[in-house]
Amino acid sequence: xxxxxxxxxxMALVPGALCGVMSSYQHVSxxxxxxxxxxxxxxxxxxxxxxxxxxxxxxxxDVNIKFVRCEVSTLQSYLTYxxxxxxxMVARAWPANANFVGLSETVTDTVFRNSLRAxxxxxxxxxxxxxxxxxxxxxxxxxxxxxxxxCGGLDPGINVxxxxxxxxxxxxxxxxxxxxxxYGWRGFTDxxxxxxxxxxxxxxxxxxxxxGSILGFSTDECDxxxxxxxxxxxGVNQLYVLGNVDACRSAHAIQQGAVARKLKLSVVCLPKSIxxxxxxxxxxxxxxxxxxxxxxAIEKVVHAARSVQGGIGIIKLxxxxxxxxxxxxxxxxxxxxxxxVGFDPRVVFEYVNKVMHRKGxxxxxxxxxxxxxxxxxxxxxxxxxxxxxxxxxxxxxxxxCTGKLHLPQGSLAGLETKGQGGLESKWxxxxxxxxxxxxxxxxxxxxxxxxxxxxxxxTPEWYIRSMPAFASDRIFCSVLAANSVHAAFAGLTDVxxxxxxxxxxxxxxxLVIDPKNTPSIKETSRIYNRMIRxxxxxxxxxxxxxxxxxxxxxxxxxxxxxxxxAEMGK
Numbered sequence: 078x079x080x081x082x083x084x085x086x087x088m089a090l091v092p093g094a095l096c097g098v099m100s101s102y103q104h105v106s107x108x109x110x111x112x113x114x115x116x117x118x119x120x121x122x123x124x125x126x127x128x129x130x131x132x133x134x135x136x137x138x139d140v141n142i143k144f145v146r147c148e149v150s151t152l153q154s155y156l157t158y159x160x161x162x163x164x165x166m167v168a169r170a171w172p173a174n175a176n177f178v179g180l181s182e183t184v185t186d187t188v189f190r191n192s193l194r195a196x197x198x199x200x201x202x203x204x205x206x207x208x209x210x211x212x213x214x215x216x217x218x219x220x221x222x223x224x225x226x227x228c229g230g231l232d233p234g235i236n237v238x239x240x241x242x243x244x245x246x247x248x249x250x251x252x253x254x255x256x257x258x259x260y261g262w263r264g265f266t267d268x269x270x271x272x273x274x275x276x277x278x279x280x281x282x283x284x285x286x287x288x289g290s291i292l293g294f295s296t297d298e299c300d301x302x303x304x305x306x307x308x309x310x311x312g313v314n315q316l317y318v319l320g321n322v323d324a325c326r327s328a329h330a331i332q333q334g335a336v337a338r339k340l341k342l343s344v345v346c347l348p349k350s351i352x353x354x355x356x357x358x359x360x361x362x363x364x365x366x367x368x369x370x371x372x373x374a375i376e377k378v379v380h381a382a383r384s385v386q387g388g389i390g391i392i393k394l395x396x397x398x399x400x401x402x403x404x405x406x407x408x409x410x411x412x413x414x415x416x417x418v419g420f421d422p423r424v425v426f427e428y429v430n431k432v433m434h435r436k437g438x439x440x441x442x443x444x445x446x447x448x449x450x451x452x453x454x455x456x457x458x459x460x461x462x463x464x465x466x467x468x469x470x471x472x473x474x475x476x477x478c479t480g481k482l483h484l485p486q487g488s489l490a491g492l493e494t495k496g497q498g499g500l501e502s503k504w505x506x507x508x509x510x511x512x513x514x515x516x517x518x519x520x521x522x523x524x525x526x527x528x529x530x531x532x533x534x535x536t537p538e539w540y541i542r543s544m545p546a547f548a549s550d551r552i553f554c555s556v557l558a559a560n561s562v563h564a565a566f567a568g569l570t571d572v573x574x575x576x577x578x579x580x581x582x583x584x585x586x587x588l589v590i591d592p593k594n595t596p597s598i599k600e601t602s603r604i605y606n607r608m609i610r611x612x613x614x615x616x617x618x619x620x621x622x623x624x625x626x627x628x629x630x631x632x633x634x635x636x637x638x639x640x641x642x643a644e645m646g647k
Contacts (some may be wrong), residue, residue, distance in 0.1 A: 080167060081117050081340065081522075082157055082479055083179060083638075084282075087593065088569065093120050097205060100398045100625065102112065107533075108634075109294060110135050110458055112194075123335075130623050131208065133628065135396075141199045141200060141540065142188075142200045142202070143200065143202070144201075144203070144204055144484055145183065145201060145202070145204065146200050146202050146203075146204040147184060147204060147205055147206070147584065147585055147588065149206050149569050149570075149571070149572045149584075149585050149587070150285070150332070150569070150570050150571040150572070150585065151175060151215075151427055151567075151568045151569055151570065152215055152341060152343060152568040152570055153215065153568060155336050155339070156339065157467060158213050159568065160212045160215075160343070161213045161215060162192070162215070162217050163212065163213065163214075164177070164210060164211060164212050164213065164214050164566070165196070165218065165249070165250055165251055166210060166249060169513060174210070175208070176210070177210055177211060177212045177615045178208070178209035178210065178211060180190070180211070180324065181615055182206070182207040183204035183205060183206060183207060184204070184205050184578070184582050185203070185204050185205075185399065186202040186203050186577075186578070187203050187578055188202060194363070198637045199339050200428070204386040205577060205584060206569075206583045207359075207365070207394070207572055207580065207581070207582060207583075208353060208560040208563065208564065208580075208581035208582055208583055209560065209563055209581070210566075210567075211248075211312075211563070211566075211567040212564045213568065214566040214568070215566070215568030216314070216343075216445050216565070216568070217313070218250050218252050219244070219318065220253040220314065221250070221254065221314060221315055222254045222256075222312050222313050222314055222315070222317050222370070223242075223246060223254065223256065223313070223315040223316075223317065223565075224255075224256045224257075224258055224273070224308075224311075224313045224315070224317070225242055225255070225256070225257050225262065225276070225292065225317045225319070226236075226258035226261060226262070226292070226296060226316070226317070226318055227239075227258075227290055227292045227319040227349065228261045228262060228299075228320035228321075228323075228324035228349075229261065229263060229294065229320050229321055229323070229324060229349065229350070230294055230296060230351065230542060231289060231290055231294050231487050231539070231542040231543050232349050232351060232361075232362060232363040232367070232542055233288070233363035233366035233367060233370075233542065233544050233546040233547075233550060234349070234362035234363035234366065234546040234550050234551070234553075234554040235289075235290040235291075235292065235319060235362070235363070235545075236281075236284040236287055236288075236289075236290060236291050236546075237285040237362075237546050237550070237551050237554035237555060237558070238287050238289055238347060238349075238362060238554045238557065238558045239257060239276065239281060239284065239320060239558075240281040240282075240284050240285045241554065241555045241559055242317055242558045242559075242561065242562055243255050243277075243278060244253070244281075245558065245559045245562040245563075246562055247278050248278075249559075249562070250562065251543065255272060255275075255276040255277075255377075256273040256274065256276065256311075256313070257274035257277060257291065257292045257557075258273055258292065259272070259273060259274060259292055259293050260293045260294065260295040260297075260597075261292075261293075261294055261295040261296070261297055262290070262295075262297050262298065262299040262300070263295045263297045264306065265300075265303060265304040265307040265308075266303045266304070270293075273294070274291070274333065276319060277348070279459075282538075283378060283379055285546070285551060286543075286545060287545060287590065288543045288544050288545045289543045296395065298327075299324075299327035299330070300452070301327065301330045301331055301334055302334070303463070304327075304331055305331060305334045305335065305338065306341075308331075308335075308340070308342065309340060309644075313342070313344075314340075314341050314342055314343065315327075315342075315347070315565045316331070316342060316343070316344045316345065317345055317346075317347065317360070317562075317565070318345070318347070318476055319346075319347045319349040320344045320346065320347075320349050320350070321348075321349065321350035321352065321354075321355065321361075322350070322354065322355060322356075322589060322590060322595070324346065325346050325355075325586050325590050326586075326590045327457070327567045327588045328344050328346050328571075328586060329344075329571060329586040329587065329590055331344055332344045332570055332571040332586070338550055341562070343565040343568065343569065343570045343571070344570050344571055344572075345561045345564050345565050345570070345572055346573040346574070346575065346586065346589075347558065347573065347574060348361040348362060348555055348557075348573060348575050349362050349363070350362075350369060351364075351395045351396050351399065351542065352395075352396040352397075352398060353396065353398040353399070353597065354396075355573070355575065355589060356584075356588065356594040356595060356596055356598050357575065357577060357584055357588070357589070358573075358575030358576055358577055358584070359575070359576045359578070359579070360553075360576070362546075362550065362553065362554045362557060363550050363554070364398075364399075364547055364550070365547060365549050365550045365553075366544055366545075366546050366547045366550045367399055367542065367544075368399060368402045368403050368406060368432035369406075369547060370537070370540065370541035370544050371392075371394055371399050371400075371402075371537070371541055372403050372406045372407045374392055374535060374537040374540070375392055375404075375407045375409055375410060375440065375442065375543065376409065377401060377535075378390035378392055378440060378533070379409045379438075380536050381533060382438040382439070382533070383437070383438055384617070385438075385531040386529055386530075386531060387433060387434075387437075387438070387523070387528065387530035387531055388437070388438040388439075388530075388531050388532065388533075389429065389438065389439050389440075389441065389519055389531070389532045389533070390438070390439070390440045390441070390502035390532075390535065390536065391443060391512055391515050391516055391519075391531055391532065391533070391534045391536070392410075392440070392441070392442050392443070392533065392535045392536075393440045393443050393445055393510070393512035393536045393538075394442065394443070394444060394445065394536070394541075394632070395444075395445050395446075396444060396445075396539065396543075397415035397417060397444045397540045397598050398598070398604075399603050400413055400414075400415055400442050400443070400444045401413065401415065401598070401607075401608045402604075403442065403500055404442050404608050404612060405465060405607055405608055405611050407596050408611055409439070409440055410442045410612055411439045411440050411441065411610070411614065412425060412428065412429065412432075412440070412441040412442070412463075412614050413415070413431070413441075413442045413443075413608050413612055413614065414441070414442070414443040414444065414447045414448065415443075415444040415598060415605075415615070416444050416446045416447045416449070417448055417597060417598050417599065418449070418599075418605070418618075419448070419450075419599075419618055420446070420451075420617035420618060421617055421618060421619075421632045422451060422514075422515070422518050423522070424520065424615075424617045424618070425441075425617045426519060426522040426523075426616065428615060428617070429441070430522075430523070430528070431595055434532075440514065442513060443511055443512060444482055444511075445510075445511065445512075445538075447511050448511050448514070449467035450580075451512075451513050451529070451560065452510075452511050455514055455518075455591055472602045472611060494647050510536075512534045512536060515534075516532050516534045519532045529593075542580075552555045555578070556576075556581060557574055557575070557576070557581070560574045560581050560583075564583055566617055569583060569584045569587065571587070572584060572585060572586060573586060573589055600616065
């Protein structure tokens, strides 16, 4: 009886309690959003239909948010008669593809809210055309004659991009004519490089597992008119360009020439730069692999420096981005010097001396080209008769460490006028290497304080740049390559495909080559601050020019090297 009574009492009381809980939950969850949230949502909806702006008001300030749509060029803009075709993927039963991109789909920049720093720069955000296949194309598979050219130096991932472009053209769009231009822009003009590679699925099947480049490489400049003549003669109508901002500038000029000649030519670029400095995008192809290779090089130099008395290891890398990321990833470097942040070499080695007293060795990572003015003054001093007489080369000749060979006097007479800038200007005027400068300065400094050191300079750039791409880079390169083919078939041109905020987009080349958009690394950059937390190095600038970088902003102060070094050396 007692149990029956308790059961009845619970049935009478619990529903009411539950109703009270549900009523409270609904009251909280259905609370109307603030006006600023509503208007920001309205703004996003408006921009999906073609741009606009809205005032988003919060409790502290009135913020004017503006979205600008970045349109890309199409072949129909100057060839209005072009016929549209249905994408072959539409009628294909397998694989099923429901991921076609709408003509008006865009991806926005990262939107900041309640950010004083963002508001101070002006809240103007760009909308980028989303990458992906379109249902309608401007090419029929039978007419496509595609060419792939890799400009500039080696980078991991080139072979992956070549393989995926060929695979997408063959499997997705049924294209059979794909050519690989050998040795960059030279392949359009040089008689010895004029035999292009016919890229078949069988030929590129395993090339992604190899290092280097199946296309070869050169750093020759682009002769736009000769390239256009070759393209017109060979009937190329899709050109895929792998390269840095300079290559994008050449690709833009080629597209402008195609417009003038009324050629049906779609020019699509893919970001390939060891500097990782293509504007707007997250990263370039092969960058993760290059950073990992740099980390491995640093680790090997650390093992060598530990094994000798007073070991100082200097690792010279090709770009500031690689230096900063490799230093953060390794955690073993004591000093990181980059081109965009000046340094006084004496202050550097005063700090290195403190580090060596603490742990017995020191590791310096330096960007190629850092301390340019200092190295120029050093070179000018060595060019004097007194400098040549007093100097004893350390660890090999200057030319060997520079990585450039001087032309023998009189042996190549007349070649100084060949090409743009001339062979004479490119080779015999080679500047001395910052790594060699630091190496000789280290011996000079430590000899002056009667300290025995062993200094070794490592330049692993060629080894790093010829590595096969890692798994993450292979996936990244594959997606970029496939989206470049989708862009060309849709009739888009004068664009570069890149990843922006984890979304792939098409960016007009006119914005990429604009000097105002060139990214730079400063003392106040977040990535530079993160590097400082890894190395714990002080400022290496001259007295009175240094800056103390803190999480609260750019705090300027007078720099006393003795006090700072004593503190850092504890």
